Amino acid sequence: MKKLLAMALALVMALSLMGTAFASDLAGTYDITIWAAENAVELTKKQVEDFNASNELGITFNATVEPVSEADAATQMVTDVEAGGDLFCFAQDQFARLVQAGALAKLGVRAAETVTANNAAGVVAAATSGDALFAYPLTADNGYFLYYDKSVIPDEDVDSLEKIIADCEAAQKYFAFEMQTSAWYLASFFFGTGCVSEWTTDDDGAFISVRDTFNSPNGLIAVKGMKKLVDSPYHLSSSSGAEFAQGAAAVVTGTWDYTTVEGILGENMGVADLPSFEVDGKEYHLGSFNGCKLLGVKPQVDAVRAAALHQLAQYLTGEKCQMERFEALAWGPSNIAVQQSEAVQANPGLSALLAQSPYSVPQGQIHGSWWDIAKVIGDDVKAATDEAGLQAALDNYYDKISSLFNLDTSALLFVGAWNGWNNADDTDTFYFKDGSLTLDVPESDYMGGRIVNPGDWGTDKGFAQVTVGADLIKDLGADNPDNNIVFAEAGNYTITLNGEAIEIVKN
């Protein structure tokens, strides 16, 4: 009986596989659920109908569009992936969580190519884990910029943080910039001085390493600038556009508050990129996070249905639909063609975002705990009374990051010095993944590098710990105080960490 059952099951499986293989025809009617932001529900319904009418594959979708906030989609989704929406919109910070939960279907090769070619690079990176794309970019407007009341702050002052603070204090009005409760806004100062916090994820959405330079001389400059802001009696830690109705003259927030602010300030509303701040006679333009919203496809049991859903997802995030979304909801597009259209360029909110974009950092994959650890800096800076206090705030941050992520083998990186140590563009930096890495060493005068800890860039281990492959590297002996590893000749090497020992193999 059991045997019979097993055979029957095998037969069913084989048939279904064949079905998949031969299902070039996606025609059919599918009942699906789409999760979209509440204000986008009607538009999404219309767009699905447009797709039904226009697609040449004979696909018809009976779509139920449910209002689920993009900020909340991952929490809802991981409750029960099976019962979740077939297509769902979410803010990119939930991406890694969704990949880990197996709630996102990988894009096919052709879909991935189309998405990569048509969308801004930072947005594509936000939808990528490991080497694969897992979601379709929907918008690229999840960033922040400055809204101000023209009657209080003259246009010529908006370039300077100090002048804005002075204007606000003179008029006894508030400057709202969410410093104490949100790492998303607070990072602005750090990005302004060139600090980074970059995380790397693998194909499963797991975090494998971090490169974080908040605790550095530049980080100290950033917190000095922040100190100026938070010490003002007219600083308000908020990012709500409605603050203008309650005595604020400047608010740092995003496009989602545009209509609110316009309603309150009317003619007096001004928008601009973030200002610069001055520390020790040098100007630093505030940076920002530039995030996006993504559309995910839930993994499906039925491959035909999955293929049909991917078609719809591609349509919904394509040029036409992004343009419609811009026109109806003023959502900033991620599609390059739509970004360059005249209408988008003329939109004040999006143009301010565009003006800020040279200083903004694409919000890649960031570990969920980082937000809670980093937001404490704001309170610590406010409480600090001197430079030592500011440094303590950074030390505190660094300690928490390093204790949480155990930055030893998994997060170490190898920095090559063949182009000099100045490695700002990251080209000669290699991250250890599962304790090993492969790198190409080019022919140069100094074919060496060192294994460092990403937080403080101090040497972690090197030449002295090499147990296998000592013949491949130069024995510098006592002349090597930095414990550098210097290769004898150019080539492709694999470095493996085995506990404290280092093993080098030439490929």
Next chain:
Amino acid sequence: MSEKNMNVLPEKRHMGLKASRTLANTSIYILLIVISVIWLIPFVCILLQSFRVESTYQVGYVMPQQWGLDNYRNLFQTDFPRWYLNTFITALVTAVLQTVIVLCMSYTLSRFRFKMRKPLMRFMLILGMFPGMLSMIILYRVLSDLGLTQQNAVPGLILVYIASSGMGYYVSKGFFDTIPKSLDEAARVDGATRFQVLKKIILPLSKPIVIYTILTAFMGPWGDYVFARYISFGTSAGMNVAVGLYNWLNKDQIASRYTMFCAGGVLVAVPVAVLFMCLQKYYVEGVTGGAVKG
């Protein structure tokens, strides 16, 4: 000397007593007024905000500049009526079924003597010590397999709320224990069945506790958020008011929905307030005054 003093002293003491009582009462009343003002401010604010029509976001003042019913009208353009109906059906059915179950349970444990009575009570006591949240994930799984989640969340929620209601017998059993058994015995001698004893003797004597049971049974589902959100997740048609309204507080919606949220809050409070007003007199009524007379 003594005569004079004796005349004066009681008079003095009497005055002092009266004065101190007035003073104490005044200060207590002032304190109570201050406390109730503090307690009422949020409710008054919500009520006033729900009538504000000049803007939909949060503002720094309480008194609306323009009054109107737009927020209430707009509520009916959304899924709010559906959420309201869901909540009402859930609460009503739960209130009826749970009350029946709790009262039967209490009566049984109070009046019947059977072998497993004590072990059963102990078992339920221990079960009750586990936080209900522990069972949430497995309950979700079960309901999901039965198809009672998302758009079918209402029957699913009713099932969950009444399933464990038998364990909430403590208060009413304690109350039934205070009603003399002689009443039961007298009725039984006159030929009443057990059910008639419950219906005709015990229940009329325990109105306050019946009302209390109905109220708590109604209030639980009415204000539930955590479990309702879990069961109805991502499906507007299955949400109750708490879950639906809370979604409006998301960053992308609060600016356009805040005053409607307040209006929704006011409407949610109405049935509960009405229920309390109607049933309050039973609370005030004497408990078992003169019951033993018969």
